[in-house]
Amino acid sequence: EIVMTQSPATLSVSPGGRATLSCRTSQSVSNNLAWYQQKAGQAPRVLIYGASTRAPGIPGRFTGSGSGTEFTLTISSLQSEDFAVYYCQQYNNWPPWTFGQGTRVEIK
């Protein structure tokens, strides 16, 4: 099973600031990685797949990068609606499909 490790657990960022979230995998997943956003009380929604491809309708301030075992989600110019929990998920080796434990982006 591929273990996903996200850091930091919580990130405090000022509105308009930049957030950099990290996801590491226990073995290479190539670029078979997705990022999800979950707002309080809502279901997750996909932001990024293929490590760097934005899903339809996702604003350009969300950028995914990385391959192999190290991945980054960057949110530039944070908007109020971006404060949420973010999860990475690998689909290279399945089953199981595995998620990171999440990074909470909160208002500083």
Added chain:
Amino acid sequence: QVQLVESGGGVVQPGRSLRLSCAASGFTFSGYGMYWVRQAPGKGLEWLTYISNDGSDKYYADSVKGRFTISRDNSKNTLYLQMNRLRAEDTAVYYCAKDSFYCNNGICHKWLDPWGQGTLVTVSS
């Protein structure tokens, strides 16, 4: 638009059973694999099970293998999760999600999208 609506959650005693349903609309249900994912209170996301579009392939997380069964009725555009021998640690919001994918030059990317709104299952005496 694509929509998934879960139902069937509630309070159940340990050791009892519950069946969740996920009604799909807005897409050709029989053409897509489907997932169940859960989220315990205040915790992260845990993949539970997957079923292929025609039901021929099913996979389970170790945590639910032998207790939970995924199934689908393509004639009714509905996904199911039969949960038996429930435990307190099964308390969670249960989400169904559609398998989305993109393939190019033999390389395919898969992700879960969209997700239903979730249904809460509470296992308590």
